[in-house]
Amino acid sequence: MGAWQDFRKAFGGFFVTARQMIRTVTGDGLVTTRYPQEKRTKPERFHGRHVLNRYPDGMEKCIGCELCAGVCPARCIYVRGADNPADDPVSPGERYGFVYEINMLRCIFCGLCVEACPTEAITMTHLFELSVTDRDDAIYTKRELLVGEDGTPSHPQEPNRLIDLAELELADGWMRATSPSGRAAYEGVVAWTPSAGVGLRPPEAGQSAAGAVGSDRDAGAAGSDDVDERGQTQP
Numbered sequence: 001m002g003a004w005q006d007f008r009k010a011f012g013g014f015f016v017t018a019r020q021m022i023r024t025v026t027g028d029g030l031v032t033t034r035y036p037q038e039k040r041t042k043p044e045r046f047h048g049r050h051v052l053n054r055y056p057d058g059m060e061k062c063i064g065c066e067l068c069a070g071v072c073p074a075r076c077i078y079v080r081g082a083d084n085p086a087d088d089p090v091s092p093g094e095r096y097g098f099v100y101e102i103n104m105l106r107c108i109f110c111g112l113c114v115e116a117c118p119t120e121a122i123t124m125t126h127l128f129e130l131s132v133t134d135r136d137d138a139i140y141t142k143r144e145l146l147v148g149e150d151g152t153p154s155h156p157q158e159p160n161r162l163i164d165l166a167e168l169e170l171a172d173g174w175m176r177a178t179s180p181s182g183r184a185a186y187e188g189v190v191a192w193t194p195s196a197g198v199g200l201r202p203p204e205a206g207q208s209a210a211g212a213v214g215s216d217r218d219a220g221a222a223g224s225d226d227v228d229e230r231g232q233t234q235p
Ligand code: SF4
Pocket: 071, 072, 073, 074, 075, 076, 077, 102, 106, 107, 108, 109, 110, 111, 112, 113, 114
């Protein structure tokens, strides 16, 4: 009995390793995905590569306000605004994004730029395959970021097994899930503008739809917000 226990102590770990190797080879009990042969379905709110959107009439949504650059914790956005030409405006505002760059090597894909943007110009997509062979290529400019007049996004690399350009048309879901102030009272309320190519994105089903009880809407709170001295809505 003592010898058997000694044997188990000495070789028990090997049996665990061998069993796991066999399960891996046979595909039973895999905990990883065979990427890139198999790609997992991403969450609806996945934060991937950015795009700069246009309105359905082709006008650029970016007004060059630099709020996205100001809020970016990685300091990886560079924006320069310019006055719109009176005879051929680029955006509906007074100004437009004359220069727009994101250094993807520094981006942490937090989405704060998307939340800060007052015009929903910058949004994130589901594409994260961004490998480059030259550091300069990781700096995405308007040429890569701005969608075409019909809303078609562009990408510096050709589509292949890794790069599914259709993922560039899937927007992250923050603005579809919530509404101004992110309050449950506005769940299902569309409070954003349509974009070229995709039109008006529908809202997601929010937490109330998943079974939450007693939402603000049920309580009739949508029209009863308290506003503090800074003009911000209080719950
Ligand atoms: S996702 Fe975050 S880190 Fe990346 S550009 Fe936007 S704000 Fe900056």
